[in-house]
Amino acid sequence: MLSKLVPKQSSNPYRLVIFCTQTDRVAFGNCVIEFPSHADIRCNGSSVQANLRGIKNRPGTINPPDVTAQIIMMQGVQNKIDVTFEQSKSAFTITVYLVQKNTVGQLVEKIRKRGFISKEATLNKSMLPPSRGFWRVVDFGLVRAAAQDADIMHGPETLTLKDPISMTRVTLPSKGRHCQHTACFDAATFLTLNEQTPTWTCPICNRSISSDDDLFLDG
Numbered sequence: 001m002l003s004k005l006v007p008k009q010s011s012n013p014y015r016l017v018i019f020c021t022q023t024d025r026v027a028f029g030n031c032v033i034e035f036p037s038h039a040d041i042r043c044n045g046s047s048v049q050a051n052l053r054g055i056k057n058r059p060g061t062i063n064p065p066d067v068t069a070q071i072i073m074m075q076g077v078q079n080k081i082d083v084t085f086e087q088s089k090s091a092f093t094i095t096v097y098l099v100q101k102n103t104v105g106q107l108v109e110k111i112r113k114r115g116f117i118s119k120e121a122t123l124n125k126s127m128l129p130p131s132r133g134f135w136r137v138v139d140f141g142l143v144r145a146a147a148q149d150a151d152i153m154h155g156p157e158t159l160t161l162k163d164p165i166s167m168t169r170v171t172l173p174s175k176g177r178h179c180q181h182t183a184c185f186d187a188a189t190f191l192t193l194n195e196q197t198p199t200w201t202c203p204i205c206n207r208s209i210s211s212d213d214d215l216f217l218d219g
């Protein structure tokens with residue numbers, strides 16, 4: 001399985017990444033990637049450069065640290081990953097996963113093929129996504145689905161063709177499975193933004209869009 005990591009260049013979609021979450025969240029099956037304070041990761045002795053903090057007070061707004069470049073792919077060689085962190089009241093679970101990273105283009109194509117959102121899908125809130133956004137776990141995996149916000153009442157809206165993130169014209173109008181507004185945002189812009197900082201919330205109503213499986217075209 002690890003042979004998929006060759007070549008190790010960043011163009012290879014297969015990556016070896018570290019998922020970390022607070023252990024008390026694991027029981028619910030809904031995990032966000034979150035490291036304890038002052039965490040430091042070393043792979044085979046050298047420091048792994050990654051943003052481990054994300055947006056303040058918003059767990060889950062970081063990408064899993066990628067250790068592919070530092071892995072030694074040689075028979076008989078044991079790779080060592082050390083994670084050190086400040087003492088914490090919470091316990092953390094750390095796992096190394098082999099994942100296949102999707103590009104924005106691939107996810108846009110997937111959403112395009114799926115077509116328009118149906119009323120049934122909007123109403124069926126039990127359909128949780130099998131994978132999360134860019135990181136499709138090849139080995140067994142953690143699935144993140146943030147808690148849904150309480151229902152929010154919306155007043156009358158005017159329909160705009162301007163994307164609320166980029167402020168340019170929407171080319172692929174979309175919204176989340178749980179959105180109840182008529183306004184749309186651009187799917188590619190949304191995905192590009194979440195590739196950098198994974199907040200996975202609707203830029204219009206702030207409801208959770210757990211993964212690309214929760215994103216639909218809306219014409």
Ligand SMILES: [Zn+2]
Binds near residue numbers: 176178179203204207
């Ligand atoms: Zn929304």
